[in-house]
Amino acid sequence: MGKLSILILSFCSKVALAQLPATSNWFALQLLVNRGSKWEWVNDAGYRTLGMSASAYAYEGRTGMRYRFNETWNVATGTALFFTRSSFQKYNHEFGREFRLWQELSFHKPLSKDFLFHERFRTEERWFGAVTNKDAYFGLRLRERLTVTKSLTQTWSLEFGDEYLRMLSDKKFLFNANRILLLALYKFKGDAQLQGGYMWVKLPVSSQHVFTFTFQKMISIHGKKNNT
Numbered sequence: 001m002g003k004l005s006i007l008i009l010s011f012c013s014k015v016a017l018a019q020l021p022a023t024s025n026w027f028a029l030q031l032l033v034n035r036g037s038k039w040e041w042v043n044d045a046g047y048r049t050l051g052m053s054a055s056a057y058a059y060e061g062r063t064g065m066r067y068r069f070n071e072t073w074n075v076a077t078g079t080a081l082f083f084t085r086s087s088f089q090k091y092n093h094e095f096g097r098e099f100r101l102w103q104e105l106s107f108h109k110p111l112s113k114d115f116l117f118h119e120r121f122r123t124e125e126r127w128f129g130a131v132t133n134k135d136a137y138f139g140l141r142l143r144e145r146l147t148v149t150k151s152l153t154q155t156w157s158l159e160f161g162d163e164y165l166r167m168l169s170d171k172k173f174l175f176n177a178n179r180i181l182l183l184a185l186y187k188f189k190g191d192a193q194l195q196g197g198y199m200w201v202k203l204p205v206s207s208q209h210v211f212t213f214t215f216q217k218m219i220s221i222h223g224k225k226n227n228t
Helices: 002-018
Strands: 023-035 039-049 056-068 073-085 095-110 115-128 137-151 156-169 172-188 192-202 207-222
Touching: 056 095, 137 172
Parallel strands: 023 207
Antiparallel strands: 023 039, 039 056, 056 073, 073 095, 095 115, 115 137, 137 156, 156 172, 172 192, 192 207
């Protein structure tokens, strides 16, 4: 009976270690380079933690080009590279490689003097490399994000939104995640912005509380910059 109890406790401990941490921090740096009023080179690098520790769960880098038809509509496309830990155990130092192609269509519309509506539809072609516990595979993910931004002052604003994600993989088109977010944005002088807030992420079998921190810098090479 004692041996059985030890086996049960050992199994439960392993299951607990393999579960998604209840919380995480997502840090990001974004660099936007305006090339006139139509074209923009977009770049960002990110770091996601394993729980509230400093241990990394994922590293990411993304780059692409955006074209603005007008102040309301724009499209973008690019590539991304992710390195994600193959399990949630801290002692596991294996990171799987993921390469992405992405495309998006964005719509901006002022609802009033202080409210801005933003809708973004993004597609992602995702190639996952093989890791110890999973073979290589491909997934096509669709993402629909809706946000409303409320200006409080010339420097402060609040943003509330929701993003729904589904992915097609192995001939199955399944729910991937839903993200509800509440963010505060502060604009610095010199076309820089700091964004921080909370995001609740619902996943197929669990959920997670995520705290996000993003610093964004915009550079204008020539011509008039576009702040939408």
